[in-house]
Amino acid sequence: MRIFIKYKNNILLILEILIVTLSLSACGKKNHTPTLNEDKAAKKTMQGVWTDELEGNIIFSVKNDTIYHNDTLSEPAFFYIYKDTLFIKYHNMVKYPIKELTEESLVFIDETGDEIELIKNNTPAGSIAPTTEEAEAPNQGKVIKKDTVLTFGDKRYHAYKKVNPTSFKVYIQSKNVDGLSVEQIYYDNIVHIALYAGHKRIFGQNITKADFKGLVPDNYLEQAILSDITIKGASKDGVTFVAILTIPDSNTNYMINIIISPTGQKTLSL
Numbered sequence: 454m455r456i457f458i459k460y461k462n463n464i465l466l467i468l469e470i471l472i473v474t475l476s477l478s479a480c481g482k483k484n485h486t487p488t489l490n491e492d493k494a495a496k497k498t499m500q501g502v503w504t505d506e507l508e509g510n511i512i513f514s515v516k517n518d519t520i521y522h523n524d525t526l527s528e529p530a531f532f533y534i535y536k537d538t539l540f541i542k543y544h545n546m547v548k549y550p551i552k553e554l555t556e557e558s559l560v561f562i563d564e565t566g567d568e569i570e571l572i573k574n575n576t577p578a579g580s581i582a583p584t585t586e587e588a589e590a591p592n593q594g595k596v597i598k599k600d601t602v603l604t605f606g607d608k609r610y611h612a613y614k615k616v617n618p619t620s621f622k623v624y625i626q627s628k629n630v631d632g633l634s635v636e637q638i639y640y641d642n643i644v645h646i647a648l649y650a651g652h653k654r655i656f657g658q659n660i661t662k663a664d665f666k667g668l669v670p671d672n673y674l675e676q677a678i679l680s681d682i683t684i685k686g687a688s689k690d691g692v693t694f695v696a697i698l699t700i701p702d703s704n705t706n707y708m709i710n711i712i713i714s715p716t717g718q719k720t721l722s723l
Contacts, residue, residue, distance in 0.1 A: 491533040498554055499534070502574035506558075512571055512633070527635035543636035544624035563632055597681070605687035608715065611649040612684045612692050616642050623678050625701055639701045644682040646694055648713045655717040662698055668723060669698060669707050676700050682711070691715050 502514040511523040519529045520541060531542045539549045539561055552568065553560040559571045597616040602609065621641040629635045647657040662679040669677070677698040685693040691714040699706035712720045 491535050492537075495534040495551075495554055496532075498556060499532075499559070503559055503571040504574050506570045506572050511574070512569075522629060522633070522635050524629065524635075527629065528638055530636065541634070543626055543634070545626060547634045564634065565632070567632070569632070599684065601684045603684075603687040603692055605689065608687065609651065610687055610692050612694070613645075613647040613649075614682050614684060614694065615645045616681060617645065619643055623676060623701075625676055627702070637701070639678055641678045642680065644679060644696070646682055646711070646713075648692055648717070650715065655715070656713045656719065658719070660696060660711070665696065665698060665707070665709055665721065668709055668721060673700070673705075673707070674698070677707070680706075685710070 496518065499515045500517075503512050504510060505512055513523060514521045515532075518531055518533065520532050521529050528543070533540050533542075534551070537551045539551055541547045541549075547564070549561040549563060549569075551559070551561045557573055559573070561569055563569050595618065598614070600611065600613040602611055604610070619641050623639045623641055625637045625639060626634060627637070641662060644660045645658070646660060648655050660679065660682060662674060662677060666674060677700050679696060680699045681697045683695045683697070685695050687693075690712055692712070694711040694713070696709045696711055697706055698709070707723070710720075710722045712722070714720070
């Protein structure tokens, strides 16, 4: 709807521009609302349980505007269909061109260009939609404490660490066994480390993965969790802790040395 105003000066024009801008911004903040006119008939056809045409394995089920993958770790995802394309909204949007969609069959193109052919199972989607569980990252869901007495020469240190689970989400997008993009959510940790010389506390700080920005590539840091900080040992430089940043369900990690000097100064190095 367009409102016509006879402008007496530039102030009214500026006010209208501000109102329109704020309105568009507010519309953009609505959760799970497609900006395009979705194909509601196609979404209705998508309802149900979809299985592999060759082996009959359940690939995913669709109920209302949500897709449930057939495993306990992948997150349910909002979807819509626009111009013969299936859009699935994870943390990042995924889209699959649809070649065929009927009440009995679904054929679409995956991200590698291969055709995925599915057939609909007559079982109601709600009766067998998998129950998702929160994925458990290393050390997640429990507090881990450790303290160690270390000596170097005539210096005696008492080092302490405490791993604290958080509700900070880390989104991991990967391919499932069927070759489709899925998303899993893990939860990061905060680790408190402290160092004492005798009864004197010379250092204490909560460490998060953000403390390692600049040492670790941003794209890795975004998907990683701070899984642990270990106590390595004492030297002339002080006490070395080792932070372990890892991407869940992968074999890669970064190990960063946190060196606390005898005067309480912190230095980071790979």
